[in-house]
Amino acid sequence: MQIGLVGLGKMGFNMRERLRAHGHEVIGYDPRPEVTDVASLSELASALAAPRVVWVMVPAGKITQDTVEELSRVLEPGDLVIDGGNSRYTDDKAHGELLATKSIGYLDCGVSGGVWGLENGYGLMVGGSESDVARALPIFDALRPEGERADGFVHAGPVGAGHYAKMIHNGIEYGLMQAYAEGYELLDAEDLVTDVHGVLRAWTKGTVVRSWLLDLLVKALDEDPEFSEISGYTADSGEGRWTVHEAIDHAVPAPVISAALFARFASRQADSPAMKAVSALRNQFGGHAVKPAETDSGS
Numbered sequence: 001m002q003i004g005l006v007g008l009g010k011m012g013f014n015m016r017e018r019l020r021a022h023g024h025e026v027i028g029y030d031p032r033p034e035v036t037d038v039a040s041l042s043e044l045a046s047a048l049a050a051p052r053v054v055w056v057m058v059p060a061g062k063i064t065q066d067t068v069e070e071l072s073r074v075l076e077p078g079d080l081v082i083d084g085g086n087s088r089y090t091d092d093k094a095h096g097e098l099l100a101t102k103s104i105g106y107l108d109c110g111v112s113g114g115v116w117g118l119e120n121g122y123g124l125m126v127g128g129s130e131s132d133v134a135r136a137l138p139i140f141d142a143l144r145p146e147g148e149r150a151d152g153f154v155h156a157g158p159v160g161a162g163h164y165a166k167m168i169h170n171g172i173e174y175g176l177m178q179a180y181a182e183g184y185e186l187l188d189a190e191d192l193v194t195d196v197h198g199v200l201r202a203w204t205k206g207t208v209v210r211s212w213l214l215d216l217l218v219k220a221l222d223e224d225p226e227f228s229e230i231s232g233y234t235a236d237s238g239e240g241r242w243t244v245h246e247a248i249d250h251a252v253p254a255p256v257i258s259a260a261l262f263a264r265f266a267s268r269q270a271d272s273p274a275m276k277a278v279s280a281l282r283n284q285f286g287g288h289a290v291k292p293a294e295t296d297s298g299s
Contacts (some may be wrong), residue, residue: 001025001138004044007057008035008065011111014118015143016140017083022142041067042074051078054135057111058239060087068095072262077103080132082139084109085172088242089163092127097161100146105132108159110166111143124153125169127162171243171257173234174214178260180217197221232265 007031011213016026029044030036038044096106107128122143144152156165187196201218248253282288
């Protein structure tokens, strides 16, 4: 099957390689000349035989919106666009409606697997019509992990459902990562435990907390045993925030995911103003000791 792929970053580049390895013809477009196959989206459309399938793998937000708008101008009736980025599910309705005015189909696809997807395959969550999903199924089958289709692919519902499912997936991921990180810190804080790395590795087989994330934590410690080469600053991609918004909108309690998101915010504060206030209050009402602020030794 022939497909156009827009966006050849860390994931898009590997997806092109995996699709080609499964016998599909992939024509990729990226602004970077060293990785692109064509010079523009217009040239991409010309290089593909109608009816075309174009997979978009660019950052969420304005870049995705601009890409979909340009594709609506260069593609033709009967073509199909798949947004595989981390777009907010509320954007999908607008994208689908815009393309529908040109009789162009639209699917949203949540993609999980990161840089390991080239080797292991990608978990796929798709939103859109049955007919559009069926049309793109050879592509989905090439990208998903080997084995039963249902173990790595789902048609989650109509347009928007795929990105909604991926958003919740990432919210859960926030909570899991935070739990592993807190467990690691507790182990590291206790003098009785002399092999923290070994404990975590021993959990990777047979225990109820084993997971790929735990495997990756052990791998990270293999590479940097004291995490001395990185800071604690932790960014968030937006999907954790969106998940918490959804929890509020649906009145669904999500304390773990919410706490994990706020922990990321805390990681960006070298000296938290809120915690300074807590320390000051403890001193005021209870006379509890206050640790002086560190000063520049050179001043």
